[in-house]
């Protein structure tokens with residue numbers, strides 16, 4: 001089997017299995033750029049369940065820039081306290097809401113413009129465009145995408161910078177996979193190819209995986225860390 005056939009088989013098997021796995025937090029905000037931007041920013045360095053909790057808290061109070069600006073810092077703090085670095089993210093929520101409101105309620109549609117916002121780095125910008133606008137110029141790279149890409153032999157093991165991992169993946173993956181790759185890898189990384197103890201013995205793509213860099217495998221009873 002050549003590499004493109006191998007990649008296609010990996011994608012198809014994981015896509016099929018993912019239908020039965022819990023959705024990612026960001027998937028709830030498809031086609032909703034403002035919510036996608038806030039959720040992506042809050043998700044940084046945070047477990048998915050904590051992001052989900054904070055999102056529900058915050059969007060129950062306000063789900064658009066104008067209403068969010070009416071909230072006090074104390075209200076925002078109480079809502080997003082489950083996420084990491086919430087002290088900074090309170091300021092980022094307010095900055096994002098102010099900028100989007102000043103822009104007529106429209107979230108920017110380029111990575112460069114989004115990265116001018118406080119708390120918005122490359123990953124958050126790409127994720128916002130993918131989820132909020134369905135834009136696919138890049139592949140969102142997080143810890144799952146990087147780790148699994150290396151184990152599957154799609155990314156050089158020494159590559160660390162997310163934009164470089166994105167470029168390497170884009171060389172390998174068909175364009176139609178780009179908007180879905182991050183969500184699939186998040187789900188696959190939570191369920192099977194876990195950070196510390198990947199479930200290689202029962203993995204649905206074991207026969208297609210060189211297991212590059214894997215030093216120990218599951219099963220293991222505790223739950224590995226799961227980040228958006």
Ligand code: SF4
Nearest residue numbers: 193198200203206209
């Ligand atoms: S075989 Fe192991 S390393 Fe490869 S994708 Fe499956 S769980 Fe991950």
